[in-house]
Amino acid sequence: MTGMNGGVLDEDLIAGMRDVTPLMLGIVPFALVAGIAAVDAGLTLAEAVGLSVIVFAGASQLAAIDLLGSNAPLAVVIGTAAVINLRMVMYSASIAPYFADYARRTRAALAYLLTDQAYALSVAEYQRNDDRSRWRYYLGAAASLWVVWQIGTVVGVVVGAGVPDAWGLTFAVPLVFLALLVPAMKDRPTTIAGIVGGTVAVVAAGLPLNLGLLVGAVSGIVVGLLTEAMGR
Numbered sequence: 001m002t003g004m005n006g007g008v009l010d011e012d013l014i015a016g017m018r019d020v021t022p023l024m025l026g027i028v029p030f031a032l033v034a035g036i037a038a039v040d041a042g043l044t045l046a047e048a049v050g051l052s053v054i055v056f057a058g059a060s061q062l063a064a065i066d067l068l069g070s071n072a073p074l075a076v077v078i079g080t081a082a083v084i085n086l087r088m089v090m091y092s093a094s095i096a097p098y099f100a101d102y103a104r105r106t107r108a109a110l111a112y113l114l115t116d117q118a119y120a121l122s123v124a125e126y127q128r129n130d131d132r133s134r135w136r137y138y139l140g141a142a143a144s145l146w147v148v149w150q151i152g153t154v155v156g157v158v159v160g161a162g163v164p165d166a167w168g169l170t171f172a173v174p175l176v177f178l179a180l181l182v183p184a185m186k187d188r189p190t191t192i193a194g195i196v197g198g199t200v201a202v203v204a205a206g207l208p209l210n211l212g213l214l215v216g217a218v219s220g221i222v223v224g225l226l227t228e229a230m231g232r
Contacts, residue, residue: 019121037069043068049153058149063213192227197220197224
C-alpha cells in the first residue's frame, strides 16, 4: 500500500484512469446502444437515466430494457437481470480481500461501481504492483467507466433513432460481450458454461416472455458448476 503522500495517491488514481481508457472504445458504443434501446422501449429521458444510474450494468440493463419494451412481467425482468449479474457475486468475493481494511461505507461505494472491466483491471494490477493504493486505482478505473457510461446513455437517449443504421452501433454489443467472454473461458468449467449458456439461449429464443436469455444463463451456470464439481 502507498503512504499518505498526495502525489503518489494521485498517481494511482490517474493510473486507473489511464489503464481503462483503451476499453472505452467498446464502452462508448455500448452505452449509446443502451440509450437508443431505452427510447425504442418507450422510456423517457428521466426513466432511462434513472435506470442507468441505479442499475449500472450493461448486460442486464439491456436485457431489462428489452423485456420492459416487450411488456414482460416485472418478476421476469428482475429475475433475468439478477441472473445475468450473478457473476458480480464472484467478482465481489474475489476482490474483497484487497478491500478488507477499508470501512464498510467505502466498500459499499466501491461495490456499486463494480464492473467486469474494473474488476479485471484492478485485480491484475494488485497482483503486479503491491504498492498501489487499491481503492484509488480501482476508483480511477471504475469511476471513469461510470461517467462514460452515463454520458453515452444520455446521448443515446437524446439522439435516439436519429443514429444511422450504417454506423453499426448495435454490432458493438456482441463484440463487447465476446471480448469479455473469451478471456473468461480459461478452463473446462467456464468454457462449457459459456458454450451451453449461449446454445440454450439461442435455442430458447422463442420462449414466451423473453425467457430464453434467463433459461440460457441459468443453464450455463448450472452446467459450469456441475462440471467443476465433477472435476474435483
